[in-house]
Amino acid sequence: MSRKFALGSSAVAALLLCTKPAPSQTLTPDAQPQNSPIESVVISAEKRGVTQDAQTVPLSLTVVSGADIEQHHAIDLQDLTTAAPNVTLTEAVPGYAFFTIRGLGVNTTIPSMEPAVGVFIDGIYLGMPAGSVVDLVDIESIEFLRGPQGLLFGRNTTGGAILINTRRPGDAFAVYGSVNYETGPQEIASASVEGPLGNEFRAKLTGYYSNDDGWFTNQFDGKSFGASRSYVIRPTVMWTPAAAFDSTLIYERGAQRGDGPTTQSSTYFQGFDIGLNDPGYNHLDWEGVTFESNWHTANGLVTNLAGYRRLDQGLSIDNDGAPIAGFQLFSLLKQHQFSEELRYFGRAFGSVDLTAGLYYFTQSYLYLERRVLPAPGIDSTLGADVAATNYAVFAQADYHLDSQLTLIAGGRLTRDEKDAKIATFVASKALSRCNFAAETCVYNFPGPSFPGSPGKDTWDYFTPKLGFEWQENNTLLVYGDWARGVRSGGYNVRNTSTSVPPGPYDPETQDAFELGVKSSWFEDRLHANGALFYDQINKMQRDVNLLDPVVAVVQVTRNTADATIQGFELEVTGAVTDELVLRANTGYTDGRYDKIFFDLDGGGIGPSDFHLAIPRLVRWSYALGATFTHNLRGDFLLRLVADYGYRSRAASTDSNVVFLPQVKELSASASLTLPGQHWSFSLYGRNLLDNVSYGVNAALPAFLGGGTLRTLSEGRVIGVEASFSY
Helix, strand or coil: CCCCHHHHHHHHHHHHCEECCCCCCCHHHHHHCCCCCCCCCCECCCCCCCCEHHHHCCCCCCEEHHHHHHHHCCHHHHHCCCCCCCEEEEECCCCCCEEEEEEECCCCCCCCCCEEEEEEECCCECCCCCCCCCCCCEEEEEEEECCCCCCCCCCCCEEEEEEEECCCHHHCCCHHHHHHHHCEEEEEEEEEEEEEEECCCCEEEEEEEECCCCHHHHHHCCCCCCCCEEEEEEEEEEEEEEEEEEEEEEEEEEEEECEEEEEEEEECCCCCEEECCCCCCCEEEEEEEEEEEEEEECCEEEEEEEEEEEEEEEEEEECCCCCCCCCCCEEEEEEEEEEEEEEEEEEEECCCEEEEEEEEEEEEEEEEEEEEEECEEEEEEEEEEEEEEEEEEEEEEECCCCCCCEEEEEEEEEEEEEEEEEECCCCCCCCCCEEEECCCCCCCCCCCCCCCCCCEEEEEEEEEEEEEEEEEECCCEEEEEEEEEEEECCCCCCCCCCCCCCCCCCCCEHHHHHHHEEEECCCCCEEEEEEEEEEEEEEEEEEEEECCCCCEEEEEEEEEEEEEEEEEEEEEEEECCCEEEEEEEEEEEEEEEEEECCCCCCCCCCCHHHHCCCCCCCEEEEEEEEEEEECCCCCCEEEEEEEEECCCCECCCCCCEEEEEEEEEEEEEEECCCCCEEEEEEEEECCCCCCCCCCEEEEEEHHCCCCCCEECCCCCEEEEEEEEEE
């Protein structure tokens, strides 16, 4: 480890000796507003080891509670795509996240392209977008943090971070679960049992199973398409041997088996119609272990968080989306990751809250991609073997000048190391450098074909933050900050060009300025929060798709441009009566290129490039919702929920040849809870307007029929649910 990290370790040790515990910020029952039907939402976004009321935290964030997830009958993260302004959650291929916040996200399934929106499950960072569109099983809350989170959460969070928190076992024995039947048809069942094991242990076992017969009809053979079977098993054990110490062990194992992505060629089909000569397949297996320990000392709270995750995915795609044998793509991904974070939180000198820590992350993965194009006579495989390691030390100090004004300063020092071996694609089966079945490759990068590119690189960067917060009587909070974010540099593992080396490409950096306000009115019956942001992005990383007459599509990863992104967001929640709660949010994002380094539209670098829209940047987003709860005679409880969300169209490619359509999402549900509150029955619907939406929309070459290739999401879904709790 370098001298910088050794010094950081010493600094953390020094903090443990010179600080005192901070006052508890846990939101206790007595602190809950007694006269407001608006749910008090608590968060973990500041990594303080204690829960905090979201209205008192100087961050632009939206929290979706476990109760919200259940009331909206959300199956996975895609179903929450309109829950927060300036946030878009889509799936490119099964399990592969195309998440965008404030115009920053990924636009490719290349595993080497680092995300701009970090996904964390119980504090553990997911090393790549593959496997990130998780089923929402027994969730406590989901926190959508907007804007760069580089100080506390590290690199690859320039757009923001999504924190998924699973439920921990309670002190009393309990059993709860649900059974769903949806059009498709799809059957879903989940259950949890939890309770104490002696005086020191609490445990929980959660299980989930989904059987989807496929929502689409394949006109090629008349059969259902989109079938998928999946399961999740998650045991959790908490150990509390003393009041000052606790440890939690979470193990999760899951698998999914199903058809390949639902692709569509615009030359042949529109709407939800598809006709695929090859259904493909999706095989996804994962397991993870999370171990968290908290030690309350005389000097503060020390937390150690360690996590391991393994992901195996095999995928086959009908990549022409047509009823012809045009382009079949097979991919294989095997990833392992381990991370550990040692963190401290406490108060020093009576007026300074300190958060500091050390972080270590390592991952390795094997990637293979086989392309079969019968017309040109191509059947060949490319591949890569990549190892990456990340070290960081971070600290944040909140200096309370008085009871109202706080100054915030901190930074994170990071070292990124990457080692890539890559086998470039060759349009000849006889000369293919990889054997897909044997999972072996003869790597030509690094090598004499790419002089000056060693295949190893190290990047050091510092991501500081300066800010303030001013708070008046827990009803008004004004905050502002400047923060820097970074996306890791790297190597393109889907290298289909023999003339362009796969890298390295440089990190993408960001300077972000934000001014926000959070307010509570009318005895906490109205919450109104808003933020303005201005981001400058340098060396923007893009995966540029170029049509090729031989291999169909050539992908090149490059630092293409400098850009400016700015906008605002507003969220309002109001309790009209004790029974009726209304909510609304809106967001606006505008982006422009300031400098161009790479030809984006195929006409050479020039004025036309500056007029292009940034891919996946959604200019307007808004959502409206209502929840009505009413006690009926006989102790029955009726709950009605309705939500409508909108996302404007967005460019799908850097060249702006094709666009992603508008998203118009209407969902609604009606639930009846029986006396005793043990059983509840619901009728619900998602995408009630039957809106057509795409995860991917990319141009196809002329020899595959031209037009565009789309990956479709499901249309209208109607479901019923029976849930129980004892």
